[in-house]
Each structure stands twice: as C-alpha cells, then as structure tokens.
Amino acid sequence: MGDRIVPVTAFAQNCSILWCDATREAAVVDPGGDVDTLLATIDALDVKVTRVLLTHGHLDHVGAAAALATALDVPILGPHRADEYWLTGLPQQAEMFGFPPAEALTPDRWLDEGDRIRVGERTLDVLHCPGHTPGHVVFVDREAARAWVGDVLFAGSVGRTDFPGGNQDDLVASIRGKLFPLGDDIRFVPGHGPESTFGDERRHNPFVADKRFG
Numbered sequence: 001m002g003d004r005i006v007p008v009t010a011f012a013q014n015c016s017i018l019w020c021d022a023t024r025e026a027a028v029v030d031p032g033g034d035v036d037t038l039l040a041t042i043d044a045l046d047v048k049v050t051r052v053l054l055t056h057g058h059l060d061h062v063g064a065a066a067a068l069a070t071a072l073d074v075p076i077l078g079p080h081r082a083d084e085y086w087l088t089g090l091p092q093q094a095e096m097f098g099f100p101p102a103e104a105l106t107p108d109r110w111l112d113e114g115d116r117i118r119v120g121e122r123t124l125d126v127l128h129c130p131g132h133t134p135g136h137v138v139f140v141d142r143e144a145a146r147a148w149v150g151d152v153l154f155a156g157s158v159g160r161t162d163f164p165g166g167n168q169d170d171l172v173a174s175i176r177g178k179l180f181p182l183g184d185d186i187r188f189v190p191g192h193g194p195e196s197t198f199g200d201e202r203r204h205n206p207f208v209a210d211k212r213f214g
Helices: 036-044 065-072 081-088 090-097 169-182 200-205
Strands: 002-008 013-019 025-029 049-054 116-119 121-127 137-141 145-152 186-191
Touching: 002 036, 013 036, 013 186, 025 036, 025 116, 036 065, 049 065, 049 116, 081 090, 121 169, 137 169, 145 169, 169 200
Parallel strands: 025 049, 145 186
Antiparallel strands: 002 013, 013 025, 116 121, 121 137, 137 145
16 A cells, blocks of 8 residues: 655645555545646656546645546546535636636546445545535545545644535534544545544544543
C-alpha cells in the first residue's frame, strides 16, 4: 500500500494518489486542480491510474476531475447522487470562488453506502457521510487502517455546514456513528490540513470528542 498527498488549488486541498504496491494500479482522490502537477506526480510514481474518486461536489475537490479523467482515459466514481446539484453548479462555483471556468460534471458512477472499490489488490469501502454536503462519501482501506474523509473531519475541527445542503446534526452523526466506530487506529487524510487518527479526534476534537457527548 502506498499513497501520496498532492496539495492542489489556492485552498491547499489534499488530493491523494493511492496505489497497490503489488500491481501498481492506482486511484486519484479529489483532484481539485493543477492537472499538470498531478500528471507529473503520477508519472514519477510509475503507477497506472484506473479511476478518479470524488468525496463530494465542491469545486476545490472536483475542479480537475474531468480533465484528469480524460487525460488518463479513466472513469470518475462518486460522490453520492445527493451531491448532483453541486456538480451541475460547477460553473457558478468557479465564478463565485474566482477559479478558472468549470463545466458541469456527471460522474460515470454514483456511489452508495456499502459499495466497494478495488484498486489492484486493495479494497476501499464506501461510507455515505452527509453533513458537509448531503452526498459526501468517505473511502476506507480497512487493511491499511487508512481513510480519505474529504471535508467531513479535520485534525481538531469538522467540516462546515453553512453551505446549501449542509446539516450539523448529520455531520456529527456521520463522524461519531460511522467513522469513530471503525477504530481509534485509523489514520485519515482530510480534505485540508494535516493527517490525524480517529482516536485522537475522538479524545480531543472540541466538536465531536466523547467528552462532549458523555
């Protein structure tokens, strides 16, 4: 198992390239921008990307998905269909945040709770974790004790819920009801900022720690 974080866009979004050591098959999670940088990193890693995975429909996570998928001739999987309005609204998102023009996006496959994605000999479990957006998904490699959580959870913080479709109660339920039960040892890559573990956040995160709900 290997993975590489490549910060992209002015929002320093954590795009991840993850791969199977045995087969060198790879996936790219949340390519928000900087296609040339991502292609150069993929080439340097000497991996074969077979799919692009999206956690949710916000521009800084999906802005380069179509261009990257076209360049690599691979499908786009995710997020959950409940984020369709974010993907169809990408042109408006780009204008709002001062990003380069973006076209509406429809993935090759929407993802649902319980789906499993194979990357070589690795398996990623899909969890539907609404709250930041209604169609947000999380990817979990249980064998490697690693997760890619997008903007659901951060080191010491949680995702915003003030965007259209956000819901604070849903977000807390996603984190405490779906992520924390996976185990304290799971190390996660958030959409922004440093990595952490579910255990550290369960103990210390001021928004979702056990002591807030005990």
